Amino acid sequence: MGKSLFEKVWEAHAVREMPNGQTQLLIGTHLIHEVTSPQAFGMLRDQDLSVLYPHRTFATVDHIVPTNELAEPYSDPLAQAMIEELRKNCADHGITFFDTNTGKQGIVHIVGPEQGITQPGTTIACGDSHTSTHGAFGAIAFGIGTSQVRDVLATQTMALNKLKVRRIQVDGQLAPGVYAKDVILHIIRLLGTKGGTGFAYEYAGEVFDRFSMEERMTVCNMSIEGGARVGYVNPDETTFTYLQGRPYAPKGAAWEAAVESWRSFASDPDCTYDDVVHIRAEDIGPTVTWGINPSQAVFIDETIPTVQEGKTESDRASIEEALTHMKFAGGEPIKGIPIDVAFIGSCTNGRLSDLKEVARYLEGRKVKSGIKAICVPGSQAVSRIAEELGIDQVFKDAGFEWRGAGCSMCLAMNPDKLVGDQLCASSSNRNFKGRQGSPTGRTLLMSPIMVAAAAITGQVADAREVFDLLVPTASA
Amino acid sequence: MALEPITHVTGRAVFVPGDDIDTDRIIPARFMKCVTFDGLGEYLFYDARHTPDGDPCPHPLNDERFAGASILVSGNNFGCGSSREHAPQAIYRAGFRAVIAESFAEIFFGNSTQLGMPCITAAGPDIRRLANALENRPDLEVTIDVEADLIRFGDDAIPGEIRPGAKHVLLSGHWDPIQDLLDGLPEVEATTARLAYMRES
Numbered sequence: 275m276g277k278s279l280f281e282k283v284w285e286a287h288a289v290r291e292m293p294n295g296q297t298q299l300l301i302g303t304h305l306i307h308e309v310t311s312p313q314a315f316g317m318l319r320d321q322d323l324s325v326l327y328p329h330r331t332f333a334t335v336d337h338i339v340p341t342n343e344l345a346e347p348y349s350d351p352l353a354q355a356m357i358e359e360l361r362k363n364c365a366d367h368g369i370t371f372f373d374t375n376t377g378k379q380g381i382v383h384i385v386g387p388e389q390g391i392t393q394p395g396t397t398i399a400c401g402d403s404h405t406s407t408h409g410a411f412g413a414i415a416f417g418i419g420t421s422q423v424r425d426v427l428a429t430q431t432m433a434l435n436k437l438k439v440r441r442i443q444v445d446g447q448l449a450p451g452v453y454a455k456d457v458i459l460h461i462i463r464l465l466g467t468k469g470g471t472g473f474a475y476e477y478a479g480e481v482f483d484r485f486s487m488e489e490r491m492t493v494c495n496m497s498i499e500g501g502a503r504v505g506y507v508n509p510d511e512t513t514f515t516y517l518q519g520r521p522y523a524p525k526g527a528a529w530e531a532a533v534e535s536w537r538s539f540a541s542d543p544d545c546t547y548d549d550v551v552h553i554r555a556e557d558i559g560p561t562v563t564w565g566i567n568p569s570q571a572v573f574i575d576e577t578i579p580t581v582q583e584g585k586t587e588s589d590r591a592s593i594e595e596a597l598t599h600m601k602f603a604g605g606e607p608i609k610g611i612p613i614d615v616a617f618i619g620s621c622t623n624g625r626l627s628d629l630k631e632v633a634r635y636l637e638g639r640k641v642k643s644g645i646k647a648i649c650v651p652g653s654q655a656v657s658r659i660a661e662e663l664g665i666d667q668v669f670k671d672a673g674f675e676w677r678g679a680g681c682s683m684c685l686a687m688n689p690d691k692l693v694g695d696q697l698c699a700s701s702s703n704r705n706f707k708g709r710q711g712s713p714t715g716r717t718l719l720m721s722p723i724m725v726a727a728a729a730i731t732g733q734v735a736d737a738r739e740v741f742d743l744l745v746p747t748a749s750a
Numbered sequence: 751m752a753l754e755p756i757t758h759v760t761g762r763a764v765f766v767p768g769d770d771i772d773t774d775r776i777i778p779a780r781f782m783k784c785v786t787f788d789g790l791g792e793y794l795f796y797d798a799r800h801t802p803d804g805d806p807c808p809h810p811l812n813d814e815r816f817a818g819a820s821i822l823v824s825g826n827n828f829g830c831g832s833s834r835e836h837a838p839q840a841i842y843r844a845g846f847r848a849v850i851a852e853s854f855a856e857i858f859f860g861n862s863t864q865l866g867m868p869c870i871t872a873a874g875p876d877i878r879r880l881a882n883a884l885e886n887r888p889d890l891e892v893t894i895d896v897e898a899d900l901i902r903f904g905d906d907a908i909p910g911e912i913r914p915g916a917k918h919v920l921l922s923g924h925w926d927p928i929q930d931l932l933d934g935l936p937e938v939e940a941t942t943a944r945l946a947y948m949r950e951s
Contacts, residue, residue, distance in 0.1 A: 323928075
């Protein structure tokens, strides 16, 4: 009987069964950032513990960094205190810190892959729920709380219960104008926000075989929005090609050995899964959320549901709560709703390929007057390459603000926030009430290209019509 | 070194209705600009408890009748979204010692258990029965019996389940695993030695 990648990685990293019945699992790679690590370092000090393997923890700063004020001290003293605390903790414990002056700073889930730190067959943890992103490489990557950050710092392990594995197989050919973001929004719409609880999601099928690494990352990133703490894609030639030559990737003879080992972690064809879901790529359209959780989504040519469409009492209450917050009427088309803000960025869609694809269509067009449009590259490296390619200029010419790297308006812990009940077309991952910094602010999740279409037309729009995306194009 | 076993949680309870109550709702991100968890309790459900101008608005946690409650009761998929431990920390620091809900999001559940704050699931109709009883008698004493998988209130009781692994660590006083993890360090070294990528280059 074959094994899934999840089982193989789990077995390779299982340290022992603990007296309480949980597994003590080795976490090979630990990523930290300024928001969820300071308290963990505080716990180490209080409990007189040290960092066991400093060379396996990597830090960056992303959530609180201002994107239009790059010099310190930041005008927000709390943000300044947080970056200084991280700097000090990394220096005290000998941890590599991709600080703002290194040219390598950025969103933790973008930095790990681009530095080649994220590798197949490994275990990764980070105090951030979008750590599932790293699963795109065939790693098992967990979002964790701060007490577990302490556990990993002190012991390089965590106490865990094994997850079940659901294979989500998407076969066929995505239509023009349908992107990785639409695939994951569609999966969450089908399986619900808690459908993945207790599961690791294995994404597979022809669509994932063809996807670039960055497209795979977009999908794995949002696993947690479907309730799955872990999501992954089996490693293949696309994975190895992406990693070769990156700063932390193995070199020379070690590279060959690593690739051979990585290949062996892929799920065996005869392995069994706890559940399998099949989706046809042709059934997926450009998707937009209309509510206050990521499963509340429709295709661009559909209408927003009415309360009566809820199947259960609880569904109806959820729809009503969402419509009230969003100030939408059930039954109205999603297309044509006027927006106030357009945001392109985040660990979901702030990578080079996202910005490149948008720039292809933005060239020669203008953001509609009155719309605030911002583009926040996911890392300094993304920003630098985009600038070398002239992509920044395309965005700026179109009327987008081009910002420094960080999480920015995905969760608005920096100065980039919605004001009042502004409606934001956003390439980020969460549409929760208040997520983008204003308690009454409203978020519509969609692909970057759909955000660009909304920015140009000033309303929720079908990117296929706005950009004339009728002819199939090569995968971005 | 075992901690205090958690066999029962007893106190008054408050029902915060709704499904998919996410961690941004529990503790909005702007209150996470801090380097300790101190003081988070006062920002629990801040945006749901205040108008945009910052005045208190109707919310179960603003209802005087439920002041001092130590058990939080809610709906499906409670604690979904971010992995921020700030969410269970805010709940704990606001005086709560257990959460009862129809279901919990994975990371929230683990974070809460590790704080020694049990998360108990109960069926929707049973939660409504408890919520009705609380509405009629806000000072009702509620007891969660961790071992017996039972939630008692007044003369009534409903089944309340805690996943076996979590139940075991609560009852045995091993809900914070740090000492057990440290005890495994010799095996950690052995596992590390088998993995090429763990070597210091």
